[in-house]
Amino acid sequence: MPEGHTIHRLAAHHDAVLGGSQVVASSPQGRFVAGAARLSGATLVATEAYGKHLLHDYRGGSGGGILRVHLGLYGMFADGPGAPPEPVGQIRLRLVGAGTGPDDGPHAEPGRQHWVDLRGPAACELLTVAEADALRGRLGADPLRTDADPAAAGERVRRSAKPLGALLLDQSIVAGVGLVYTTEVLFRAGIAPTLPGRKLTADQWLRIWADLVALMRLGVDRGRIDTVRDVHLPEAMGRAPRVDRHGGEVYVYRRAGQPCLLCGTAVAAGTLAARNLYWCPTCQPG
Known part of the structure; x- marks a missing residue:
C-alpha cells in the first residue's frame, strides 16, 4: 500500500x-x-x-x-x-x-x-x-503537513499500553505512515517495535517525529523510500544494492534473516497487529 x-x-x-x-x-x-x-x-x-x-x-x-x-x-x-x-x-x-x-x-x-x-x-x-x-x-498528525500537531500525537502514543509499532501504524494517531516507515524509523531510533507506547519518553517521541518528517520529505523528493544513512549505503560498505520491487535502501524492512547493516545480527521478523514486522534484536533490544 x-x-x-x-x-x-x-x-x-x-x-x-x-x-x-x-x-x-x-x-x-x-x-x-x-x-x-x-x-x-x-x-x-x-x-x-x-x-x-x-x-x-x-x-x-x-x-x-x-x-x-x-x-x-x-x-x-x-x-x-x-x-x-x-x-x-x-x-x-x-x-x-x-x-x-x-x-x-x-x-x-x-x-x-x-x-x-x-x-x-x-x-x-x-x-x-x-x-x-x-x-x-x-486522521492523526501527518508528518508532511504544516498543520500537523506532533505533541497531540505524542500524548496519545505515550498514554497507550499498545506496542509502539502498532501505534505508529494507527492512522488516527499518525497519518500516512505505513509499514516501511514504521519499521525503519524505529530501527533508526534503536527502539523495539514491541515497546509499549507508555514507556516511550517525550524526548524519544520528538526524535522519532523529526526523523519521520525528514525521511518522508526525502521520499517525496525521490519518489521512493530511502532510510539508510550515507555510511551504510552500498558504495560505502562495499555491498550489493538492494533489489526489491519497493526500491530504496533500508535497514530492516523485508530483510528477515539477512545481517543487520550495523551489527551483523540476523534481522528478525514477526507479526504485530496482523502486519509483518522487522527489527534487529541487537540494535533494538526489547
Whole structure:
C-alpha cells in the first residue's frame, strides 16, 4: 500500500497537470458514472494529501465536490500528455484537463491537455465540504503537513499500553505512515517495535517525529523510500544494492534473516497487529 509520501507527490502532480482547468470526467468501467457526471465541466481548484487520502476539490460544472481517493493495496494512477488512449482494463475514473501549475515531473507543460486514469482504488467517492472536514478530523498528525500537531500525537502514543509499532501504524494517531516507515524509523531510533507506547519518553517521541518528517520529505523528493544513512549505503560498505520491487535502501524492512547493516545480527521478523514486522534484536533490544 502506498505510504504518505506517494500521496503527497500525486497531489502536487495532479495540481500541475489538471489544476485550474475544467475537466472532462468519465468512468470507463462504469462503477463511478454518477460521480464522473458531477465532476465533468467542474474546475479543479485545489489538491490535497492527508495521510493516505488524496483529495481533489472541484467547483462548478454539474455539481463538483471533493473527490476522495484511497489507493489501498491495488489502486494506482497512470497519466500522460495529449489525448487519452483507448480505455483498457478496469479504469474507475478518467480525468482530462489542462493544468496551469508548475511541476518537476516528466510531463510538465502548463496549458497542455493531460489525462489521468485511476484503477483499482479502495475508495473513490465524492464528499461534501463537511464530510471532508470530518475525514480530516478522524486522521492523526501527518508528518508532511504544516498543520500537523506532533505533541497531540505524542500524548496519545505515550498514554497507550499498545506496542509502539502498532501505534505508529494507527492512522488516527499518525497519518500516512505505513509499514516501511514504521519499521525503519524505529530501527533508526534503536527502539523495539514491541515497546509499549507508555514507556516511550517525550524526548524519544520528538526524535522519532523529526526523523519521520525528514525521511518522508526525502521520499517525496525521490519518489521512493530511502532510510539508510550515507555510511551504510552500498558504495560505502562495499555491498550489493538492494533489489526489491519497493526500491530504496533500508535497514530492516523485508530483510528477515539477512545481517543487520550495523551489527551483523540476523534481522528478525514477526507479526504485530496482523502486519509483518522487522527489527534487529541487537540494535533494538526489547
